[in-house]
Amino acid sequence: MLFLTLFKESFLFAVQALVTNKLRSFLSLLGITIGIFAIISVFTMTDSLEKKLRDSVKSMGDDVIYVQKWPWTFGPDYPWWKYMNRPVSSISELNEIQKQSQKSEAACFSISTPFTVKYKSSSVENANIICASHDYYTVKTFEVGEGRYFSEMESATGRPIAIIGNTIAEGLFPQEDPIGKIITVKGSKIIVIGVFKREGESMLGNSMDAAVVIPINFARNLVDLRSDRIDPTIRVKARPGISNEELKDELTGIMRGIRKLKPIEEDNFALNQTSMLSTQFDGLFSIVGIAGWIIGGFSILVGGFGIANIMFVSVKERTNLIGIQKSLGAKNYFILLQFLAEAVMLSVIGGTFGLLLIYGGTFIVEAAMDMNINLTKSNIILGLTISALIGVVSGFVPAYNASQLDPVEAIRTN
Amino acid sequence: MEVIRNRPIILTIICIIGIMWSLGSFVFVFSPTIKKISDWAPAIYGTMVALQFISFIGIWHMKRWGVMICISAFFAKIIFSLVVQDIAYVEIGLSIIFTVFFLIFYRRMDEEL
Numbered sequence: 425m426l427f428l429t430l431f432k433e434s435f436l437f438a439v440q441a442l443v444t445n446k447l448r449s450f451l452s453l454l455g456i457t458i459g460i461f462a463i464i465s466v467f468t469m470t471d472s473l474e475k476k477l478r479d480s481v482k483s484m485g486d487d488v489i490y491v492q493k494w495p496w497t498f499g500p501d502y503p504w505w506k507y508m509n510r511p512v513s514s515i516s517e518l519n520e521i522q523k524q525s526q527k528s529e530a531a532c533f534s535i536s537t538p539f540t541v542k543y544k545s546s547s548v549e550n551a552n553i554i555c556a557s558h559d560y561y562t563v564k565t566f567e568v569g570e571g572r573y574f575s576e577m578e579s580a581t582g583r584p585i586a587i588i589g590n591t592i593a594e595g596l597f598p599q600e601d602p603i604g605k606i607i608t609v610k611g612s613k614i615i616v617i618g619v620f621k622r623e624g625e626s627m628l629g630n631s632m633d634a635a636v637v638i639p640i641n642f643a644r645n646l647v648d649l650r651s652d653r654i655d656p657t658i659r660v661k662a663r664p665g666i667s668n669e670e671l672k673d674e675l676t677g678i679m680r681g682i683r684k685l686k687p688i689e690e691d692n693f694a695l696n697q698t699s700m701l702s703t704q705f706d707g708l709f710s711i712v713g714i715a716g717w718i719i720g721g722f723s724i725l726v727g728g729f730g731i732a733n734i735m736f737v738s739v740k741e742r743t744n745l746i747g748i749q750k751s752l753g754a755k756n757y758f759i760l761l762q763f764l765a766e767a768v769m770l771s772v773i774g775g776t777f778g779l780l781l782i783y784g785g786t787f788i789v790e791a792a793m794d795m796n797i798n799l800t801k802s803n804i805i806l807g808l809t810i811s812a813l814i815g816v817v818s819g820f821v822p823a824y825n826a827s828q829l830d831p832v833e834a835i836r837t838n
Numbered sequence: 839m840e841v842i843r844n845r846p847i848i849l850t851i852i853c854i855i856g857i858m859w860s861l862g863s864f865v866f867v868f869s870p871t872i873k874k875i876s877d878w879a880p881a882i883y884g885t886m887v888a889l890q891f892i893s894f895i896g897i898w899h900m901k902r903w904g905v906m907i908c909i910s911a912f913f914a915k916i917i918f919s920l921v922v923q924d925i926a927y928v929e930i931g932l933s934i935i936f937t938v939f940f941l942i943f944y945r946r947m948d949e950e951l
Binding site: 717802 | 861864867868869870873877878884885888891892895899950
């Protein structure tokens, strides 16, 4: 109880000292503010970007294998010329995979190509036209907000129907209900039967907001399905409980069989998966994180030296006061706590200002970049605890020196 | 009567190394590796580093509490490294050597704050 009373008294002394020297306190806490601002803003940005990227990767399906001509990642000695002559994936290969695969839940064939979509006098340029086989809805993660998905019959017969993204719907039908309206893609009339739920911008460009999905059997009239430029892809989703590696092993066997590859021949297809992208991003974000850590770490250390310096000045200034306190019976730890509390308060106030600056900054960046940026709980905890600890480290030596002063000598000091 | 406790030269060297080491370690509080462990991991690691720094200041002033805090911080760091499965053998080795020297001179140190 006595300790708590003394602690409270030390705290009040510290508050009084800070209030008395407002400008000095402000200038000394500025170092910590800048340090915390530097480090936590880097962490906030990288965390937000990482989350956004991971969400984008997740929406592609982490249990989906993409059978394509080109691999997604290459080593430094990448023999690109080897890949040039590879055949592209085809619908007949999809049919074989569907027939032979035991470990897949669903598979679909899709291509994507940019086209202008028109409705009356309105048009949307470079809309992402996705031509997909029926099981696309099982393999890809999306939600149809209004209307419906294609029926199996519609997919098989290649009916001219489409599900459009939210951005396309807003662009073409600002005042109307898009369902049942007829849009034009490359001169072909297509009936809108559904609108995707808004997803927001994707960092990988795979958001359904700017997409128009049409049945692949209808798309035969619009595009050459064997063209290398449209990147024909077979997406295969693993059954629950089947790992991607197991599915890849099975698909390798099936694809080699379909393409009649001899045992000595290399695969002439790539089996891609989203973890390949995640691994690349891990490397990128760890570099950004390390850069932020080094820059912020040192700036906060410099801020700590600023606090230590001001605390030494503070002790020097109040030496005779310390002498009087000690001669009236103040214990060493009381003096120590008093100065330590002052240093910690300075530091925490500085850190809080830094966090508030970041919090304000997130709104500005969100408005400017149309991106969701969150100052997370973990970064707030990090910012506050680190500022408190910097206060302890930088304030301990001056506080300890103050606590060790001889009362008689201290009172005599001018 | 004031008792003057001279600090042995070896303790001076250890304290200088220790203080530099603690300040250097403080930067690692922000390391992405530690941040990934949990929300509170940087705070816990930072507290241990701060305790280590304080302990070296105590030892510099030939105080027994410095040795006690140093040993406590050393064990706390070992437990932390075991939990996160990232054992720094060099750090443990150095800490053991330092602790041995601190214990040799423990009797010459002051009990008071």
